[in-house]
Amino acid sequence: xxxxYTRFFAIAFVLLILQILVFxxxxxxxxxxxxxYLIILITYRxxxxxxxxxxxxxxxxxxxxxxxxxxxxxxLAGVSIAFLRPAISRFxxxxxxxxxxxxxxxxxxxxxxxxxxxxxxxxxxxxxxIIYFNMTHLWMIAKQTLxxxxxxxxxxxxxxxxxxxxx
Amino acid sequence: xxxxxxxxxxxxxxxxxxxxxxxxxIISGKQSDYHSSKIAKTSLAISGFIHQPFExxxxxxxxxxxxxxxAKENNTLKSLxxxxxxxxxxxxxxxxxxxxxxxYSLPAKIIRNSFTQSRNILLIDKGSSNSIAKEMxxxxxxxxxxxxxxxxxxxxxxxxxxxxxLKINAKxxxxxxxxxLFWLGENPNEMQLADIASINSVEVGDTLVTGGMSSYxxxxxxxxxxxxxxxxxNGAYYDINVALFNNMTDLEYVYVIGNKNRREIIELLEREx
Numbered sequence: 001x002x003x004x005y006t007r008f009f010a011i012a013f014v015l016l017i018l019q020i021l022v023f024x025x026x027x028x029x030x031x032x033x034x035x036x037y038l039i040i041l042i043t044y045r046x047x048x049x050x051x052x053x054x055x056x057x058x059x060x061x062x063x064x065x066x067x068x069x070x071x072x073x074x075x076l077a078g079v080s081i082a083f084l085r086p087a088i089s090r091f092x093x094x095x096x097x098x099x100x101x102x103x104x105x106x107x108x109x110x111x112x113x114x115x116x117x118x119x120x121x122x123x124x125x126x127x128x129x130i131i132y133f134n135m136t137h138l139w140m141i142a143k144q145t146l147x148x149x150x151x152x153x154x155x156x157x158x159x160x161x162x163x164x165x166x167x
Numbered sequence: 168x169x170x171x172x173x174x175x176x177x178x179x180x181x182x183x184x185x186x187x188x189x190x191x192x193i194i195s196g197k198q199s200d201y202h203s204s205k206i207a208k209t210s211l212a213i214s215g216f217i218h219q220p221f222e223x224x225x226x227x228x229x230x231x232x233x234x235x236x237x238a239k240e241n242n243t244l245k246s247l248x249x250x251x252x253x254x255x256x257x258x259x260x261x262x263x264x265x266x267x268x269x270x271y272s273l274p275a276k277i278i279r280n281s282f283t284q285s286r287n288i289l290l291i292d293k294g295s296s297n298s299i300a301k302e303m304x305x306x307x308x309x310x311x312x313x314x315x316x317x318x319x320x321x322x323x324x325x326x327x328x329x330x331x332x333l334k335i336n337a338k339x340x341x342x343x344x345x346x347x348l349f350w351l352g353e354n355p356n357e358m359q360l361a362d363i364a365s366i367n368s369v370e371v372g373d374t375l376v377t378g379g380m381s382s383y384x385x386x387x388x389x390x391x392x393x394x395x396x397x398x399x400x401n402g403a404y405y406d407i408n409v410a411l412f413n414n415m416t417d418l419e420y421v422y423v424i425g426n427k428n429r430r431e432i433i434e435l436l437e438r439e440x
Binding site: 050051054055058061062065069070071072073075076079080082083130133134 | 179180181183184187188190191192194195196198199201202205
């Protein structure tokens with residue numbers, strides 16, 4: 001049995017490399033890229049300590065920022081979503097929000113989809129806000145948030161479904 | 168003490184989030200000039216918003232002293248106007264137009280003064296919406312104060328002359344000998360003048376004014392007087408201590424100096440090979 005954190009960091013590393021080498025170059029409609037690496041933050045066990053999770057969120061973002069020359073947007077969005085996750089999971093998953101199996105069979109499919117959607121949309125909103133860093137570009141921020149969210153949501157749902165069936 | 172530790176443990180997640188978020192903002196500023204400038208502008212706006220009410224309250228209690236000072240300044244200005252009026256009678260119309268009003272001034276109020284750091288920055292209550300722009304000179308009732316560093320809509324930050332890396336072109340009023348004025352970071356009423364060659368005569372009490380070699384300040388704005396000087400053995404240049412006219416620890420109203428030809432001057436300098 002592989003320890004949880006070994007498996008977690010191995011998957012995280014693979015997803016981050018895929019994000020940098022493949023998904024950051026899709027440029028759908030010339031401005032939209034899916035954030036597939038969000039799977040790392042979405043699937044991190046909900047019953048584990050949040051303190052470590054906030055640090056993980058930040059350092060995953062920092063890793064991406066350094067390799068993509070982004071102006072801190074991944075770090076800031078990562079740390080924010082890690083901090084907000086308990087509130088999002090409580091809202092979306094209800095009573096099961098801090099159970100280790102909350103994202104597998106014990107929760108309604110609609111609740112899991114709501115959790116997934118909220119995690120992605122909030123992350124993408126913060127990310128786009130920091131990229132543009134100017135409220136006069138609100139329309140562009142909204143457009144990019146929406147496009148990235150939908151694109152990421154479809155890909156992340158498909159990936160999670162695929163791997164759940166296999167295991 | 169126990170309750171502080173309890174609070175830290177209780178809010179550790181939030182504190183970690185705040186710490187890492189700030190770290191992210193610092194990285195953001197380092198990675199991109201655009202973000203750095205935006206962060207500086209936002210912090211300037213917040214800082215101005217926080218300091219203004221306190222400064223307003225403080226200035227209310229200083230009204231009597233301030234009125235006396237303004238009356239004195241008015242008097243000085245009036246005498247200058249009269250002096251100019253007398254000159255205008257002598258000069259022909261063409262001669263008056265040659266000089267032209269290259270510089271203009273905009274009044275502002277200091278809402279945060281700083282003089283205890285080695286790099287001091289002041290905050291004034293006028294910003295880009297009042298036509299204040301980066302790199303405009305700032306003078307007080309008695310002499311130069313600093314240079315505008317950053318502007319937001321309603322506020323501007325000013326690099327005080329008490330800023331260690333700032334060098335200002337200055338000259339002797341009596342002889343037009345130029346030098347560089349800078350601050351060592353010790354006494355807020357004293358600055359140092361360098362690059363004055365030993366062949367020139369220097370005396371205690373000599374007046375220093377701006378040299379007009381930069382586009383920040385017009386020529387002839389008062390700076391201070393020579394307090395003491397020293398000529399190192401075999402040295403080619405004087406070490407001069409200058410006592411400032413302005414009391415940098417007690418500033419309230421200032422004037423921001425605009426140069427109408429500044430853009431033209433900068434463009435010309437940039438074109439030089």
